[in-house]
Each structure stands twice: as C-alpha cells, then as structure tokens.
Amino acid sequence: MHITIILVAPARAENIGAAARAMKTMGFTRLRIVDSQAHLEPATRWVAHGSGDIIDNIEVFDTLDAALKDVDFTIATTARSRAKFHYYATPGELVPLLEEKGQWMKHAALVFGREDSGLTNEELALADVLTGVPMVADYPSLNLGQAVMVYCYQLASLMQQPAKTADVSDEFQLQALRARVMTLLTTLDVAEDVKLVDWLQQRLGLLGQRDTAMLHRLVHDIEKNIAK
Template sequence: MPLSFVLVEPTRPANVGAAARAIKTMGFDQLILVNSTLHLEKEAHWLAHGATDILDNVKVVSSVEALRDNFDQLIATTARERGTPRQFLTPESLQETLVNQAGSVNRIALLFGRESSGLTNSELAICDLYSYVPLHADYPSLNLAQAVMVYSYALSQVNNRLRSISTKAEDGQLQALKSRTRNMLMQINSNEDPKLAQWLLDGMSLLGDRDCKMAHQLLNDISKKLD
C-alpha cells in the first residue's frame, strides 16, 4: 500500500525540508509538491538533514486534480468543519481504515494544504477521505512540518501492520465501485438530491475490503434488474 505525501503550494522551503526529514524518519520515500519548486531551495536542503534524497526525487504536479488518476485514495488533512456531512477521521481512525482497505486500495496520497489557507473547497471535493488532528482549543493549529510528522508517525504503523498480512491490493477496486455507483445514479436519474448522492459516495470511501466486495456484488444484482 504505497503512501505518498503531498504538499499543496507550500510557501516556506524550510517546511518542505522538514517534511522530507519527517517522512524519511518514519519509513516513507515519496514527496509530491503541487505547483511548487521549493524543494530546490538551499533552505529546504538544510532542514532536510539526511533526507536530501527525498528532495532529489520530489515529483511536481500542476494541481490537485492532476493527482486523481494516479491514486486510489486521496486523503485531505484539514480542520474539522462543524455542520458538514463529511466524516473526519483522526490519524488513529485513518490508520484503522487503511488497514481494513489493504485488499481494495493500493496507491494513496495524503494531502496537506497551504500554510495560510489550507486546501480550497474545490480541492477538498476531489478527495475521498478527510482527516484532522484533535487539538487543544487554546492552541488550534499545527504548522505544516508538524502536521506531516504527526501523520507520518501514525501511518508508519499501517506499514508495520500490513507486513504481517499477505494481502495484495487489487488496483482501483474502491474507485471502480464509486465510478459504477455514479453511473448507476445517472442511469436512474437520481439528480434531485446531490447531497444524498455525495453522502453515499463518501461512505463508500470508508468501506473495508469485505464490504467493498459485497457492494460490488450488490451493484451487479441491481444492474441485472435494471437491464
């Protein structure tokens, strides 16, 4: 289950270097930057401190949307929003979800937004899962490098646990389920309540392997009836 860390338009090279150091310390090796070349700055290399190989192999993409076709799951790290139907997972809950998806999800990208404003609403809409770090109310934010360290530590446990599971993920099974569901909703003209459709698709992003397979079977049965 390869996991890539994505920094969206970071503004400080020091944060890029510190993020590279954090992910290497926890056993990860893929850092992606969106619309940024700060990994080339000297300050980034100073802060990487032993992880300059991560910076040397950074992949740069033009937008969050450009990531969509290359990953089974896009996970947004963001502040928890009250009054939204989205489900926000803590790093620990995210760890459990990814372990349960070991057979249906392969390529994962974890997105961190801009230091000043985070991810935009349109970028959040592209993502499959949403995660936040519960913090003390009197000090409600982590800086970018700290957030990367928190998640790289928590998700390093995913790699440790999966080593004992002889499961090879079938590429795209979860995204295929969501795509089939979208097509079926269009087929039955279910466009009167887009929020309900989004709720259904968001829920599918949380399905474990067994439930994903059962949902595929259910769609097969529904398709036969519709045909």
C-alpha cells in the same frame, strides 16, 4: 501498501524541508508536490537535514488530480469545520482503516493543503476519507511540517509491516464503484442532492474488500433491472 505524502501548493521552502525531515524520521520516502516550485529553493535542504534523498526524488504535478492517478486510496487533511457532510477520521483511526485497505490495495496517499487556506472543496472531493488532528479550540492550527510529523508518527507502524501482495483484480475497485454509483445516481435523477452525494461518496471509502465487492453486485443488479 505504499503511502505517498502529497503537499498541495506549499508556499514556503522551509515547510517542505520540515515535512521531508519528518517523513525520513518515521520511515516514509515518497513525496509529491502539486503546483509549486518552492522545493527548489536552498532553504528546503537546509531544513531537511539528513533527508536529501527525499528531496532528490520529489515528483511534481500540475494538479492534485494528476498526482492521484496511480493512487488506490486517498486521505485528505482538513479542519473539522470544512467537513460538513464528510466522515472525519482522526490520525489514530486511520491506522486500522489502512491496515484493512493494505490487504487489497497497493498505493495510498495522504494529502496536505496550502499553509494559509488548506485544500479547496474540489480537491477535498477527490478524497476517499477526510482527516484532521483534534486540537483545543483556542489554538486551532498546526504548521505544515508539524502536521506531517503528527501523521507520519501515527502511521509509522504501517511502514514496519511486511509488504502484502494485493490481488490485481481488486485494484482500483473502490474508484470503479464510486464511478458506478455516481452514474446510477444520475440515472435516478438524484445526483443534484449535494448532501446525499457527499455523504455517500465519503462512506464508500470506509468499505472493506468484501463490502466493496458486494456493493458492486448490488449496483450491477440495479443497473440490469433499470435497463429492462
């Protein structure tokens, strides 16, 4: 499985450079930036010492949705207080989760938000799973470069594993299931239950390959019976 790091609207070139350096140190190579040109400032390369190849290959997108078009599984970083109804994974809990996803998915993304305000609720809604770094209460934040290093360090073992050939028939099955479930909730007239929808959408991201296939079958049977 390929893992791409995505920075949403980073304001400081130094933070982008620090993120690239952390990625290079831990074996990550793919960096995408959303809604920012800060990486073009000289300070990016000054800080990203030895990781110029990552800077050279940065992909830039106007929106997070566009940056995720070819991504099978999305993890978004946030503070616990923002994750009101969401499943919330620690960096360590992501390792077995991604190991399983790597059996049937090709491309995951780890998304970091703005330095001052993080990700919006709309951007968080694009994620399959939310994550955050547990910290002591009186010092509740890391800067962007530090946060990227924490995750790259924790997930570095995944980069050392041999690439597996994912079954093409399973690609984007999670996204397809998510869309089918939302359509079903609309049909059942419960799509306006924000707490239910938010809870359900997040837990779909925890499903393994077999459970995803079985839930597709269940939703299909429900759709068929509703149509009668």
